[in-house]
Amino acid sequence: MYDEIGLGALYAVAVTRDGRQVTAAGRDGRVWLLDVANRQARILGTREFGRIHALAFSPDGRHLATGEWLNRVGVWDVGSGEREFALEGLSDAVFGLAFSPDGKELAAASQDDSASIWNVAERRRIAVLTSHRGPVYSIVYSPDSAILATGGEDHTVRLWTPKTSVSAPEPSSPWSGADLSPDRSLLAVAGRDGTMRLWNTRRRTWQTIRISDHPVRAVAFSHDGTLVAAGDGHGTITVWRTSDPRQAVNRWQAHLQPVTSLAFRPGDRQTIATASEDHTAMLWQLTGRTGMLQQRLTGHKDGVFRVLFLNKATVVTGSLDNTARIWRASDGRELRKLTEHEDTVFGLAFSKQGMLATASRDHTIKLWDPRTGRRLRTLAGHTGPVTSAAFNGPGTQLVSTGRDNTVRAGDPRTGRLLRTLTGHTGRVRAAAFLKDDGPVVSVSEDGTVRWWSLDVDGVLDDRTCKAVEGVDKAIWKRLLPDVPYAPGCS
Structure with a gap:
């Protein structure tokens, strides 16, 4: 067990797909990387990036994303332990992270009531999702990347098609x-x-x-x-x-x-x-x-x-x-x-x-x-x-x-x-x-x-339907007000 390691108060944990590595981070800003096989632990970086509220491994396990209190997403090389770059543009802390299944995109849920999507290779924000009426705390892609789900303090789960249901991130006057x-x-x-x-x-x-x-x-x-x-x-x-x-x-x-x-x-x-x-x-x-x-x-x-x-x-x-x-x-x-x-x-x-x-x-x-x-x-x-x-x-x-x-x-x-x-x-x-x-x-x-x-x-394809099967009519109406009630999967 790792309970003898002084990890401090933890806010986030993530595991690689192969289960060989676990990462944990929290209040003191340190990011711990734990090797399951040899029971060794090491620290990535320093505490300078503030408390960490979210973590996500890339699908191949080679990169780790950290959601930081200082309104940024850090991307680390797991092998070298170096922080490669930061993704900017948010106006508040990051509470949720998710790589797309192909690893090409990285999505973040933020306390600024929005979720953002970046092209990882280009390090460029390509979309901002802004329908939530409160902080967004969780975010996850469907296995085929067709749907992105977000959950927030406004008591809603919102389903997005990332290629179409987006807002362009360029700031502007009206x-x-x-x-x-x-x-x-x-x-x-x-x-x-x-x-x-x-x-x-x-x-x-x-x-x-x-x-x-x-x-x-x-x-x-x-x-x-x-x-x-x-x-x-x-x-x-x-x-x-x-x-x-x-x-x-x-x-x-x-x-x-x-x-x-x-x-x-x-x-x-x-x-x-x-x-x-x-x-x-x-x-x-x-x-x-x-x-x-x-x-x-x-x-x-x-x-x-x-x-x-x-x-x-x-x-x-x-x-x-x-x-x-x-x-x-x-x-x-x-x-x-x-x-x-x-x-x-x-x-x-x-x-x-x-x-x-x-x-x-x-x-x-x-x-x-x-x-x-x-x-x-x-x-x-x-x-x-x-x-x-x-x-x-x-x-x-x-x-x-x-x-x-x-x-x-x-x-x-x-x-x-x-x-x-x-x-x-x-x-x-x-x-x-x-x-x-x-x-x-x-x-x-x-x-x-x-x-x-x-x-x-298309809002509710077969995969999504199975995920919400059994939801009662009142909850359905609150989550999907524009979709006819049909919770069962045919």
Whole structure:
């Protein structure tokens, strides 16, 4: 027995997969490594890293992770006993650690109410999970790495799909808008701090572009993804090539009041529509290093919040005057006015199947046939203003965002609510499908970008189902409020 070794008060213990080594650590900050076969003990490092609350061996037993009171995760070489590096970014102590089964990722549960995931080889934090409403104390991967489970002081266990249900870790001021490139490899985010940030969805890296001393209000990609445009609070439009966003290729003063929305014409990267608080929308031709006005769309009685091309010939706008209007692009003629909303139209979306969605401050989304102006149905459920809407490719799902801090997914064909996604702590401004069946990416004023899985059945696959079999209905509802009660495994 090792009870003769003066280990002191212990807070954490871990064992290698082969059972040959045991590690223990605690209040005094020393990390003990115990060899089971020869009954020898040695100390890794010193006490300088503060008390240790969590320990985890890598799957091959060659590395040891330590969760430290000083808001860091230390990674040690077990053979040499040297501390190789530390993983930073947390704002409070670490209470739980877990390596993914392949050893490529390391997840940590923290007292700062979050869990973080790092790429071990790159020593880079790739995800932050922030839905818990209190310190997170425990964390574990499923054997195939498909699910990460966290448990916290808020009395909940949360199940995550690490590749999709994450928030991007780049700190930011509140974000006011976003657009996803056509190939879904880049997410452009408009920042109130005068920046545009480009998030590479495949490499999970950020690039920050300083644009203006004014808040950036709108961003948009061209149909081929080669150009990205941004509009700011001074009424200025700036355009870059996505291959080299460090140097603007076009810049001009488009409006005398803030630009609120942008859209490139389908199949035409040289024509861009802009909307503004000055009650107008405009169509511009990119020429030289500026933009040439082609058409002015006038008729709204208040600021225009959104602009969208339905096709090459038709434009739709949403306004503070509670209307959405459909225009002919060639001459700026108003073709149709949609008037059933009771408050501002904040968001617009158009499906490949020809359905138009309008999202409003009146807490509803209305679906229309834009050819006739006939309302098809109204979707309710948000408890605050609805800020945006987006269809998936087949038109079978619609996601919406709101000032109630939620993302909601529904079936536009029936109006049935499919999922309510909670976790953002600020107003959610935009969302988009990364794939036709999910995941969904959302952007919020809380300064985070989050990835969500919409696969309800996938939340409880066979392995997870077996883990929760026998849970009664009350506990199920508390842990998985958006999943139908089905505790048994078939």
